[in-house]
Amino acid sequence: MPLIETRRLKKNYQLGKALVPALRGVDLIVEEGEFVAVWGPSGSGKSTLLNLIGTIDTPSSGNISLKGRDLNEFDDNGLSELRNQSIGFVFQSFNLVPVFNALENVMLPLQIKGDKAGSAREKAAQRLTQVGLSDFFAHRPDSLSGGQRQRVAIARALVTDPSLVIADEPTANLDSQTSAEIIELMQKLNQDQKTTFIFSTHDQRLLNRVKRSVRLIDGRIAQEEVY
Numbered sequence: 001m002p003l004i005e006t007r008r009l010k011k012n013y014q015l016g017k018a019l020v021p022a023l024r025g026v027d028l029i030v031e032e033g034e035f036v037a038v039w040g041p042s043g044s045g046k047s048t049l050l051n052l053i054g055t056i057d058t059p060s061s062g063n064i065s066l067k068g069r070d071l072n073e074f075d076d077n078g079l080s081e082l083r084n085q086s087i088g089f090v091f092q093s094f095n096l097v098p099v100f101n102a103l104e105n106v107m108l109p110l111q112i113k114g115d116k117a118g119s120a121r122e123k124a125a126q127r128l129t130q131v132g133l134s135d136f137f138a139h140r141p142d143s144l145s146g147g148q149r150q151r152v153a154i155a156r157a158l159v160t161d162p163s164l165v166i167a168d169e170p171t172a173n174l175d176s177q178t179s180a181e182i183i184e185l186m187q188k189l190n191q192d193q194k195t196t197f198i199f200s201t202h203d204q205r206l207l208n209r210v211k212r213s214v215r216l217i218d219g220r221i222a223q224e225e226v227y
């Protein structure tokens with residue numbers, strides 16, 4: 001059974017009186033353990049697709065299944081529970097809490113889940129070490145570089161052991177060398193622990209680093225490459 005399957009997925013946004021078709025029928029299957037890049041020009045629907053798969057928005061029509069369960073069958077509470085248990089997010093603007101240090105930022109999803117501070121601290125420390133930040137636990141985001149901030153965000157996304165990590169343009173605010181390092185880090189984590197990653201990018205140079213890329217144009221899959 002695939003981890004994710006979308007069928008005839010459509011999303012329209014209402015913009016004043018106009019209806020903007022952001023996704024026009026996307027059929028996509030992602031197996032457990034895959035590392036998939038979604039790429040395409042600005043406005044092609046990348047964020048919309050990732051938001052739908054991440055359950056932070058709902059489709060206008062069509063279906064998404066996660067581990068065989070149709071998301072249309074969940075109510076809002078069910079969706080947030082599923083999201084908290086199964087999905088980690090990485091954003092282009094890092095979205096770290098500025099007054100918390102790196103360790104506290106990574107502990108946060110565990111504490112929201114109700115973990116005790118000691119256990120949350122231990123797991124967060126392991127994750128930060130895994131992303132190469134063992135010397136930066138006490139640093140606040142404003143004293144870290146962009147690449148280091150994104151590493152903290154990746155550690156935070158992984159700390160709850162999700163089945164899927166969704167990263168929407170994780171390298172958009174990084175220089176090309178740091179972008180390549182962040183993609184390499186995500187790939188290593190994907191290989192080491194089989195977490196499935198889906199990330200979006202408009203940077204074609206990153207694509208020769210990934211096994212599978214899905215190209216969106218005008219809300220449709222235009223091309224799929226598997227290397």
Ligand SMILES: Nc1ncnc2c1ncn2[C@@H]1O[C@H](COP(=O)(O)OP(=O)(O)OP(=O)(O)O)[C@@H](O)[C@H]1O
Pocket residue numbers: 013014015020021022040041042043044045046047048049202
């Ligand atoms: N909340 C919204 N209201 C109205 N239109 C929207 C909304 N969100 C996205 N759109 C439109 O839907 C289309 C797809 O947008 P989306 O953000 O998914 O594309 P994208 O490929 O992620 O673009 P970018 O690379 O610029 O982030 C675009 O035409 C966009 O203007």
